[in-house]
Amino acid sequence: MKTTRVAIVIPEGLSGRGGIVRVTAYLTRHIQAHIPDIETHVYRSRYSDNALLKHLTAPFALAAFAVKCATGRIDVAHLNVAPRGSTLRKRLYQAVAKALGLRTVLHLHGSGYDQYYADLPAGRQAGVRAFFARADAVVALGDHWKRFMLTDLRLAPARVVEIPNGVPAALPIARAPNATPAIAFLGEVGHRKGVDVLIDALARLKAEGLAFTATIGGNGDLETARAQAARAGVMDRIVFLGWVDEAGADKVLRAADLLVLPSRAENQPVAILEAMARGLPVVATRIGGIPQQVLDGETGLLVEPDDAAQLAQALAALILSPERRAAYGQAGLRRFEAHFSVTACAERFAELYRSL
Known part of the structure; x- marks a missing residue:
């Protein structure tokens, strides 16, 4: 059985905070436990969330990712994308991955990406479209974002995959309403x-x-x-x-x-x-x-x-x-x-x- 090795890139890795971290933790935990032919590795795109240090440490995070990819131990780069700085950083990750022969997946998470894109000047909009077009696949979380990708980013329908976020089922709760809601x-x-x-x-x-x-x-x-x-x-x-x-x-x-x-x-x-x-x-x-x-x-x-x-x-x-x-x-x-x-x-x- 062939193993597909995937590098998943998120800002602070699994030690960070927020919805992207939580959903990545749920995803990788389930894959590791139940899908033996997929091997996931989570990489951080910066080593601090401090306003200054996150920019200063970003090149070191990119270098660590490049070294791992260059050793031939990664097949797919799964890049989680949000507006502004995240898009700029992930363009660098995509360039490194492509240069080393990896397949790339862009996974759009950040809120307000449609407004972020609309506010960009025409030249930068073209750069964003080219960034998404270079990916082997682009993941939309739902219908709203799939329409944005097809209409605004002008992606080919075959390139866009709709995969909603997933969370684990909770243990059953014997729920009774609180006296005070x-x-x-x-x-x-x-x-x-x-x-x-x-x-x-x-x-x-x-x-x-x-x-x-x-x-x-x-x-x-x-x-x-x-x-x-x-x-x-x-x-x-x-x-x-x-x-x-x-x-x-x-x-x-x-x-x-x-x-x-x-x-x-x-x-x-x-x-x-x-x-x-x-x-x-x-x-x-x-x-x-x-x-x-x-x-x-x-x-x-x-x-x-x-x-x-x-x-x-x-x-x-x-x-x-x-x-x-x-x-x-x-x-x-x-x-x-x-x-x-x-x-x-x-x-x-x-x-x-x-x-x-």
Whole structure:
């Protein structure tokens, strides 16, 4: 049996934080345990997330990758791509991989890539299109991003492969609604994830006299978020956890009645899939790949970004109806099992790697 050896490149390797790290960990863990003809190695594209050091250390990370590839121990370079600096770095990785005879896969993750591309001058847009066109395969997480690749990046349909993110199935939960409904948020605390809009919505719910608690798990601008919550008078309803790892996220979701993610820009959030895997309903924004994850009125509720009143209304609808929460949660679990399991994701990637 021929073994296909794959180098997967992400910013800080598996020791980093965020959705790309989590989904890569899930993918490689499953492949290592269940798909013996695929061998994965995870490489970091920088050795620090410090604003200065991440640029200074990037050449050393690229050199380490090049040495590994030059020894003939890698067949496929799987490059995870996000906007701005990530795109520039991955162009270098792609050039090295191509020069050494490797096949390359570009895996588009970063939120707002369509807007990033649209804002570029024409010459740089052409450079981005050429970067994607040089790949042997380009992975889109869902319909929204596949359309972007075909229409804006002008890629040949045969070059684009749609593979949604996958997360592991959760252990069964004997879920009973909390006496006081518990809202969970998992993600970076800041503007992109809409935490300011969430705090505004929670203040509206409190003013309406609704009972709830909210747990916000994630690193980021916690100081600003706490200050806003204090001004809004909802610090007594919110717990800010800071960064939570995989086990911590599981604990938060198991204690929650629903997940909220009011982001302004997203690709295909892992937190939503983790919530669906645990039978939780989701309130999120109608952007990026989210509408393919959350079916409005069936597995959760979708709202427009930057609309605290609409977000509060959606949260109130689920806070006030345990029956609706349960129905949406079970429908979401069935949708997760059909479309977003790590088993299906890993098998699709294994098939792609073998085909190159």
